[in-house]
Amino acid sequence: MTEPLLRAEGLSRSFEGRRRLFHETPRVRAVAELNLTLDRGTALGIVGESGCGKSTLARLLLRLIPLSDGRIIFDGRDITALDESAMRPLRRRMQLIHQNPSAALDPRLSAEDAVAEPLRIHGVASGQALRDRVAALLAEVGLPSAFLHRFPHELSGGQKQRVCIARALALEPDLLVLDEPTSALDVSVQAQILDVLDALRARRGLAYLFISHNLAVVRQVCERVAVMYLGRIVEEGSAAEVLGTPRHPYTRALLESVPRLGANQAPPAAPGEPPNPASPPSGCAFHPRCALAVAACRAAMPPLVTLGDGHRLRCPRVG
Amino acid sequence: MSAIAEETVAAPPRRRLRLALWLLTRSFSSMLGLFLVTAIVALALLGPWIVPYPDDVQGGINLANKLQPPSFAHWLGTDEVGNDILTRVIIGARISLLVGIGITVAAAIIGVPLGILAGLAGGRLREVIMRFTDLFLSVPGLVLAIALVAALGPGIVNAMIALILVWWPGYVRLAEAKALSIRDEAYIEAARVAGASRARILRRHVLPNSISPLIVKMSMDIGQAILAVASLGFIGLGAKPPTPEWGAMISIARGYMPDWWWYAVAPGVFIYLAVLGFNLLGDGLRDILDPRSNRG
Amino acid sequence: MSALLEIRDYRLAFDTFDGTAQVLDGIDLTLSAGETLGIVGETGCGKSVLARSLLQLNPMPPARVVSGQIHFRDEDILRLPERAMRRLRGRAIAMIFQDPASYLNPLLAIGTQMEDAIRGQDIAASLRKRPRAAARARAAELLAAVGLPEPARLLDSHPHMLSGGMRQRVLIAMALAGDPALLVADEPTTALDVTVQAQVLALIARLVAERGLALMLISHDLGVVAASCARVAVMYAGTVVEEAPTGELLARPLHPYARGLIAAVPDLDHPERRPQGIAGSIPGLIAPPSGCRFHPRCSAATDRCRREKPLRRELLPGRSVACHHATP
Numbered sequence: 001m002t003e004p005l006l007r008a009e010g011l012s013r014s015f016e017g018r019r020r021l022f023h024e025t026p027r028v029r030a031v032a033e034l035n036l037t038l039d040r041g042t043a044l045g046i047v048g049e050s051g052c053g054k055s056t057l058a059r060l061l062l063r064l065i066p067l068s069d070g071r072i073i074f075d076g077r078d079i080t081a082l083d084e085s086a087m088r089p090l091r092r093r094m095q096l097i098h099q100n101p102s103a104a105l106d107p108r109l110s111a112e113d114a115v116a117e118p119l120r121i122h123g124v125a126s127g128q129a130l131r132d133r134v135a136a137l138l139a140e141v142g143l144p145s146a147f148l149h150r151f152p153h154e155l156s157g158g159q160k161q162r163v164c165i166a167r168a169l170a171l172e173p174d175l176l177v178l179d180e181p182t183s184a185l186d187v188s189v190q191a192q193i194l195d196v197l198d199a200l201r202a203r204r205g206l207a208y209l210f211i212s213h214n215l216a217v218v219r220q221v222c223e224r225v226a227v228m229y230l231g232r233i234v235e236e237g238s239a240a241e242v243l244g245t246p247r248h249p250y251t252r253a254l255l256e257s258v259p260r261l262g263a264n265q266a267p268p269a270a271p272g273e274p275p276n277p278a279s280p281p282s283g284c285a286f287h288p289r290c291a292l293a294v295a296a297c298r299a300a301m302p303p304l305v306t307l308g309d310g311h312r313l314r315c316p317r318v319g
Numbered sequence: 320m321s322a323i324a325e326e327t328v329a330a331p332p333r334r335r336l337r338l339a340l341w342l343l344t345r346s347f348s349s350m351l352g353l354f355l356v357t358a359i360v361a362l363a364l365l366g367p368w369i370v371p372y373p374d375d376v377q378g379g380i381n382l383a384n385k386l387q388p389p390s391f392a393h394w395l396g397t398d399e400v401g402n403d404i405l406t407r408v409i410i411g412a413r414i415s416l417l418v419g420i421g422i423t424v425a426a427a428i429i430g431v432p433l434g435i436l437a438g439l440a441g442g443r444l445r446e447v448i449m450r451f452t453d454l455f456l457s458v459p460g461l462v463l464a465i466a467l468v469a470a471l472g473p474g475i476v477n478a479m480i481a482l483i484l485v486w487w488p489g490y491v492r493l494a495e496a497k498a499l500s501i502r503d504e505a506y507i508e509a510a511r512v513a514g515a516s517r518a519r520i521l522r523r524h525v526l527p528n529s530i531s532p533l534i535v536k537m538s539m540d541i542g543q544a545i546l547a548v549a550s551l552g553f554i555g556l557g558a559k560p561p562t563p564e565w566g567a568m569i570s571i572a573r574g575y576m577p578d579w580w581w582y583a584v585a586p587g588v589f590i591y592l593a594v595l596g597f598n599l600l601g602d603g604l605r606d607i608l609d610p611r612s613n614r615g
Numbered sequence: 616m617s618a619l620l621e622i623r624d625y626r627l628a629f630d631t632f633d634g635t636a637q638v639l640d641g642i643d644l645t646l647s648a649g650e651t652l653g654i655v656g657e658t659g660c661g662k663s664v665l666a667r668s669l670l671q672l673n674p675m676p677p678a679r680v681v682s683g684q685i686h687f688r689d690e691d692i693l694r695l696p697e698r699a700m701r702r703l704r705g706r707a708i709a710m711i712f713q714d715p716a717s718y719l720n721p722l723l724a725i726g727t728q729m730e731d732a733i734r735g736q737d738i739a740a741s742l743r744k745r746p747r748a749a750a751r752a753r754a755a756e757l758l759a760a761v762g763l764p765e766p767a768r769l770l771d772s773h774p775h776m777l778s779g780g781m782r783q784r785v786l787i788a789m790a791l792a793g794d795p796a797l798l799v800a801d802e803p804t805t806a807l808d809v810t811v812q813a814q815v816l817a818l819i820a821r822l823v824a825e826r827g828l829a830l831m832l833i834s835h836d837l838g839v840v841a842a843s844c845a846r847v848a849v850m851y852a853g854t855v856v857e858e859a860p861t862g863e864l865l866a867r868p869l870h871p872y873a874r875g876l877i878a879a880v881p882d883l884d885h886p887e888r889r890p891q892g893i894a895g896s897i898p899g900l901i902a903p904p905s906g907c908r909f910h911p912r913c914s915a916a917t918d919r920c921r922r923e924k925p926l927r928r929e930l931l932p933g934r935s936v937a938c939h940h941a942t943p
Contacts, residue, residue: 049808050779064511091514103505108527117523118513156896157658167513186657186835191879192892213809216881220890243883257813258883259838261865266820266842269813273778341632 003076005174005207006038006061011070013053013060026278030056032231034070035304040174043201043208045222045239047215047254049274053231054211058177061209062094063087075174092122095168099180101160105152111138111163112148118170137166141196158189165196169204177209182217194220215258219243227251230275230285233304237311247318250286284315292317339607349603355596363413375402376410377561386579396581399571400561404585407563411586414564415593418479419545423537425483430490431533435525437491438498439517449495452488460485461547468556475558478551482544493536497529504528531608535601542597549590565590618686619796619829620646620669625683625693627664630676636900638664640853640908642683643927648796651823651830653840653861655876656850659897662833665850666801668692669831670710671700687797702739705732709790713802715782719774726770729754729789736793757788762818780811787818797829798822804839816842837880841865846933849873852898852908855927859934869930869941871913907938915940 011034014027030053038044046054059065061072063079071080079090098104105114115134119125125133135145141162152160161181168176181197182190194217200206212218218225219239226236227248235248246252253270260267272289275281283300287293294317304314343349367373371394381401389396395404437448455463467481501507501524510520545565551557552566560567565586572583627639639661646652654662667673668685671692685692687707695703704710712718720728730750737744745753751770758766761784774782783803790798800819804812820843823830834840840847841861848858849870857870868874875893882888895912898904907925910916919939927937934943 049810062512064508088514088516091512094512096509096512098505098509100505104509106506106510106524106528117510117515121514121516121519158896164509167509171513186897187837187890188657188875188879188893189896190892191881191890194881194890195892214881215809216883216886219883219886220881239886243886253810255883257809259813259816259836259842260884261838261841261877261880261882262862263838263842264862266816267813269817270810271814273780273811274808276778338632 002040004037005040005075006036006209007073008034008036008061009071009073010035011057011060011072012068013056013065014068028277029231029280030277031060034231034233036226036233036236038175038207038209040207041201041205042224043210043222045218045225046209046211046228047213047218047225048228049213049254051230051274051277052228053277054228055179057228058096058179058209058211062096062177064096092118092171093173094175094177095171095173097161097164097168097176097178097181100184101157101164102152102184104164105160107152110149110151111143111155114163115167115170118167122171124171133170134166137170138163140169140200141166142192156189157185158192161185161189161193162196165193165200169200172204173206175207175209177211179211180213181210183212183214190217197221215243215255227254230277230280232285232301232314233312234286234314235312236304237309241311247313248315249290249292249318253289342607343603346603346606348599349606352596352599352601352603355592356600359412359416359593359596362409363416366409366413370403370406370409372403372406375406376563386575386582389581395585396579398568398582399575404568404582407568408565408585408589411563411565411568412589412593414475414558414562415545415548415590416541418475418548419541419593419597422479422482422486422544422548423540426486426540427490427533427537429483430487430492431494431529433487434491434494434496435498435521435529438495439502439521439525445495448491452491455485455488456492458485461550464547464551465554465556468551473556473559475548475552475562475564478548478557482547482551486540486544489536489540490533493532494529497532498525501525501528531605534608535605538601538604539598542594542601545593545597546590549586618645619648619650619688620644620831621684621686622665623684623686625665625668625685626681627661627668627673628679628681630679631901634901637681637903638678638853638900639668640903642853642855644848644855644858646797646829646831648829649823649827651832651844651846653844653847654831654833654850655835655837655840655847657835657876657897659852659900660850661853662850663801666710666799666831666833669708669797669799670704671695671697672710704739705790705795706736706739706793707795708797708799709793709795710799710801711783711786711790711803713805715779715786715806716774718786719782721774723773724770725772725774725777725785726751726754729757729770729785729792732789733792739793753792754788757791758785760791761785761788761822762814763788778811779807780814783807783815784818787815787822791822791826795828797831799831799833801833802835803832805834805836812839819843837865837877849876852903853900854908854937856909856938857934857936858927859931863931863934869934869936869943870909870938871915872909875912 011031013031014029016027046057048054060067071078112134115137116130119130119133135148138147143159143162147159182193185193201208210218210221222239225239225242226233227242227250229250235242235251242251243255246255256268257270258267270289275285281288282298284297284302287297302314302316304312306312343353379402384397384401385399387393387397393403398404433448437445463485464481467484468477471477471480507520507524510524548557549566552564553570555570558564558567560571568586569583575582622642622644625639625642629636629638642665654665656662664673669692680693730747733750733753734744754770755766758769763769763781763784804815807815816839822828832840832843844861847861847864848855849872851872857864857868857873864873865877868877878891879893881890893912898908904911906922907920910920925937925939927935929935930941930943
C-alpha cells in the first residue's frame, strides 16, 4: 500500500475556556479524535452543518492553527511539530481556497499581483518570466489577460474565485483544501467553478479536501465523503454510498432536509438544531435529535466502526 | 447596492481618481474643507511675499499707528505696537501649520509602529505597549502638555515636544485596532498559506490597508494640534511675543477687549477656520480613501 | 377576483457615479390573496430590490422610480406618503429577511422587542395602545404559533441566547403581529443550516395554509422556492423572463435563462447529470445589453434579440415568457 498524501491521527483541537469578569467562556472541543486519510489525486468531501468543526479541521490540517492533540503526516513526513518557518517550504505543496473570495483577496492588489505573490515569496520567478507565468495561470482558470490589472472590486464573485484558484495553483501544490469554495457564488457560476476544479484535478493530479455544506456539490466533486457532527466523523465512505444509501441517522436527516426541485412541498425536517459546541450533549451528540436513540446513546459516545470496504460508521443502532 | 458595484466590471484605469474627485465634489462640506486647507497652505507658503507690511513680521514698533481699526491701509487693523494684524496672522498661518503638521507626523511615526506591533504580536508585548499607552491616555492631554512645558520651559519648540508626547498614544490605539481587524482578514491567511513571512505580511498587506484611517486621523489631528499650540501660546507657554503665533496674539489681544475687539477676532477666526478646514477635509477623505466605497 | 398585489410596468433606477443603473426594467406581477409566488434569480437580478419596493425600503436617492405602479389592495404604494406607508408596513405587508440576527436589537429582551412591535401595530391601526401585559400575552401566543417551546421563558431571553433558527422564528412571529395579508420573505433561510432550513420552510408553509397569507418568497435557491411556492417568476438583469406554475417551470422551462438556471443546479439524487454553467457573467445595468438583456449569453440569440426587447407573452395558460423564440 502506498503512503497516502495526508493522514491525520487522533486529531483534536480545543479552544480553552476563559474566566472573564462577568462570564466564563467554556472549553470548546471543535475537533475531537479525528482520523482521516487522503490519497494522492483523490477528493475527500467533508460535510456537516455550522459548528461541526469542518473549517477548524481545514486549518488544523494546514497547520494554520495549533492542534491540541494528534498527528498530521503529509507525504510520509510528520508535520505535527514543525514551526512556522519549517512549514514555509511545505506551504508550496498545500494550499487553501477560501469560502469568500472577496475577503481572500487584498483589496489593494490587482489580480496579477495577487497571483504573483506566492511566486515572489518563494523566488520562483521574476520579471518577464513571472508575468508570463501569472498570465498562464490566470488563463488556466479561464481569465484572459484583460483581467490582469483589475482590482478585486472590479471583478465579479466568480472571477475573484478564479483569481484565488490561480493563486493557489501558482506553487504547483499537491493538495488543495477548499473551504466552501462555491457557497458565496451563484449557481450558474458555481457550475463553472466546479468545471474548473475538475479539469485542474484531472490535469495536475491534485488531491482535494473539499469542505462544504452543499451535499449535491460534494457529490459532484468527491469520491469519498466524511460527515461530521459536533467535531467528530459520524460516517465516512464512498460518496455514492454515503450520499446514495446513507446509514447514520444524521446523514439521513441531512439528505432528507435538502429541498428537491421536484418536491413541491417543504422537505421533512429533523427536530432540533445543531448543538452548541460549548455544551455538547452526553453520549452520542446526535441523540437529542435522533428518532432511533435509546438509553445507551445518551450514556456513551459510540465508537467509529469500520465496516467492509472502508465504510466507517458511528452508530450501533444501524448495523 | 453591492450588486451594482459588483457589475461595474470594465473599469477604465483612471476611474479611481475620477471617482475620488466625484465623491469630493458631491459633498459641500468636503469641498469647503479642501478650500479652507488649500487657502491656509497657500497663505503659509506665500506668506512672506504677499504680506502687505513685511517689516511688521518680526514686530517693529510704530506706536503712532497703534490699535487702528480696520481700514483700507490695514484691512484687519493694527495691534498695540502698530503692526499690521493681517500681516501677522498670515505669518502666523506658517507657524501654526508647520507646528500642526510636525506634531501630527511625529506622533504618527512614534505611535503607528508601536500600534501595529501590538496588534500583530499580541500576548505580553501587546499588554505592555497598550497599558503604557493607556497610562498616557488617562491624563487629559492638554493638562499633561502644560505640565511638560512647565518642566521643559516655555517656547514653541518645547510646546511641540510636549504635544508630541501627549499625541502619539492615539495613533497606537488606532493602529492597533486596525492591525487587529486586518489580522483576521482572509487575505492575511491566504498570504500565510502562500508562505509569506511576518515581515512581508506587515509590509505588503497590513500597512497599505491601515493607511486610510491613519490619513483621516492625521488630517483631523492637524487641526486639533493647531488648536492645542494656540492654547499653549494663549496661556503663555508656547511661542513668545513678538513671534506672530495666533494663540499668543489672542493672549495679548485679550487685554484690549472689548474696545479693540478686532485685534482678538482676527487670529481667533483664523484658528477657527483652520481647525474647521482640517476636520471637514478629514471627513471627506474618510469617504474617498476606502477602496470599497465605489458606490453612488 | 381582484388581486391583492398588482405590479405594473415598474421601473426603478439607481443613480451612481458611473451612470444610471436600470435595476428594475418593467416588472409586471400579480399576486392574489392566499397565493404563493417565488422570485428566483442570481445576484444583481433585482429580486431583493423588488421585495424592498413593496415596503418602500429602497433608499431614495440613489434609487428613483422611473415609472409604473404597485397597487396593494386599492392604493398605489409608490405614491403613498411615508405616514401612510408606515400604516401599511407590518400590518398589511410584513417582511422577513436573510439575516435574522441583525434585525433584533442585541440589548433588548425578545419580549420587550415583541411588545414594542405589537403596540406599534396598535398605533398604526389607530387603536389605543394595549397595555404591556396584554402585549406580552399576545407575544407569547405568537411565539407558540411559530412553534417555539416555552414562550414565557423565551420572552425574557436576549437574542444572543437563541440559535439562528430560533431567531428567524421570532422574526416570523413579529411579522405576524400585525396580522398581515402579505408576507414578503427575502432569502429567509439562506443563513440557516439545511436541517433548520427545512423546519423554517415547513413553518412558512403551515402559516400560509392556516392564515391564508399571501407569500412572496425571494430566493436564489430553486429548491427553496419549489418547496414553498405554487408559482414562480424567474428574474434576470431587472426583468421577469418567465413566470409559471412551479412544477411546470421546473419540468419544462421555456426561457433559455430559466433553462440554464435549472441546468446549473447540481442534483443530489442524479449525480450523473452534471450541472451546466451559463457562459459569461451577469451584465452591468448601467449600459445593459440592447434588446433582450440575456442575448450575449444565449446560444439561440439572433439579430432580432439584439435589436428588440422581447415582451412577456402568455404561451400557455398561466405561463408567460419574455423570449422571441420560445414556443409552447
